[in-house]
Amino acid sequence: MTGELKTLMDQATERGTSFAPDVTELVAAGRHRTRRRRAVLGAATAVGTATAVVAALLVGRIVDTRKEPQPATVAQPAAITDLCAKSDDFFRTANDDAWRRQVATTWTDKVVEASDADGTMTVRRSPDGTQYAYCVAGVPIQKQALGGFGATLLNVGIITREYQIQRYWSMGCGNAPVERNYQQASCRGVRYSYAGRVPEGVTRIAFTGLGQSGDATVKDGYWVHRVFTDDILKGNTDPIYITMYNDIGKPVFKERY
Amino acid sequence: MRAETEQDYVEFVTHHANSLCRTAYLLCGDWRRAEDATQEALIRLYRVWGRIQRKGAVGAYARKVVVSTTLDALRRKSSQEVVGGDEYFANEAEADVLGVVENRLVITKALAELPPRQRACVVLRYFDELSVEETATALDCRPGTVKSQTLRALEKLRTHPSLAELSDLVGMK
Known part of the structure; x- marks a missing residue:
């Protein structure tokens, strides 16, 4: 049987195209991660050293019981209100808190946005107009509008795919988002947020699925769309499809996301 | 990473990416996920390339990373899980x-x-x-x-x- 298994598996993995990732991009991503890891290790070492120094100083001060004046309230870092990733550089940016904070505060030029009761999906442009970011925001948890909290993201075209689309989703209870690990049987709602660059020749991007249909909002070469279901179990037989049409109405791309 | 070491990595990716992706596909049954998992594995491989190459175990390690990356992505707790997928x-x-x-x-x-x-x-x-x-x-x-x-x-x-x-x-x- 094992010989047949090999044959069957060989046949199953045959397809017209060969997988050939962009090696330059892979190397760039690898270099970035290596640098970041070194930076983290360096920072951890520095923190350890600083802690040791502070501990030594504190021990030295134990003998001095005089009270020092307390410093003023320490400024807290601004909350990250958007869960963002750069349009063409998901890996380097999606988990980079400093970058996301910068986008949330300084990339105020909104190219296109889709809004509803529980938040927005926005394409933001950098101040110099050369870069774009896909951001989901406004998912309030415990009365705080923390776009990234309770949401996770799925990058469905990391490097090589022509039609790179970024999708974010968050659990919801009715229209009220809930934390992912919040185990409440009645809360099976999910909000999906999508964004992407409009491929050349595409004039319309349509969504069907979860019992709904609608067109994405398109502007200046980018598009956004949001889909919500109050119960994911209802939609199991109706997956979300994205279909892109050209100017004569012919579908040029169809994928399930 | 030195230029010649990096060139070895580039050659490895060029010659083995498709084979690794086929393995990933059989593990997850979805070409999109397989490609993503393979790319993620190759990026992880870059970071340890020099050490692994010196040990002479590049192929085995690459396959190990692809398997773990693909299976990790399938776990329900994964942050990349598709709800109801x-x-x-x-x-x-x-x-x-x-x-x-x-x-x-x-x-x-x-x-x-x-x-x-x-x-x-x-x-x-x-x-x-x-x-x-x-x-x-x-x-x-x-x-x-x-x-x-x-x-x-x-x-x-x-x-x-x-x-x-x-x-x-x-x-x-």
Whole structure:
């Protein structure tokens, strides 16, 4: 049987195209991660050293019981209100808190946005107009509008795919988002947020699925769309499809996301 | 990383990315996920490339990372999990009545019904043709575990209705 298994598996993995990732991009991503890891290790070492120094100083001060004046309230870092990733550089940016904070505060030029009761999906442009970011925001948890909290993201075209689309989703209870690990049987709602660059020749991007249909909002070469279901179990037989049409109405791309 | 070392990495990716992606596909049954997992694995490989190359175990390590990346992405706790995804795929396969007789659907469906570790054992042993020891290294477990998991997987595959149907068509015993 094992010989047949090999044959069957060989046949199953045959397809017209060969997988050939962009090696330059892979190397760039690898270099970035290596640098970041070194930076983290360096920072951890520095923190350890600083802690040791502070501990030594504190021990030295134990003998001095005089009270020092307390410093003023320490400024807290601004909350990250958007869960963002750069349009063409998901890996380097999606988990980079400093970058996301910068986008949330300084990339105020909104190219296109889709809004509803529980938040927005926005394409933001950098101040110099050369870069774009896909951001989901406004998912309030415990009365705080923390776009990234309770949401996770799925990058469905990391490097090589022509039609790179970024999708974010968050659990919801009715229209009220809930934390992912919040185990409440009645809360099976999910909000999906999508964004992407409009491929050349595409004039319309349509969504069907979860019992709904609608067109994405398109502007200046980018598009956004949001889909919500109050119960994911209802939609199991109706997956979300994205279909892109050209100017004569012919579908040029169809994928399930 | 030195230029010549990096060039070795580039050559490895150029020659082995497709093969690794095929393995990932058999583990997850979805080309998109397989490509993403393979790219993620190759990026992880870059970081340790120099050390692994000195040990002379590049191929084995690459396969190990691809397996772990693919299986990790399938776990429900993964942050990249598609909500309801498993059911979506199952329902689509059921609806495709004509496609069931196609070999690729038959085997991917049969593999999908195996637990992830058993599936990995079958794919690594009989698709990548690794030895028991190499498979154990890739899965980070003991050779005895590979043997027992493979045995159980083969027993399930032998009795799988789709494979039984296929065996009638192609004369497979």
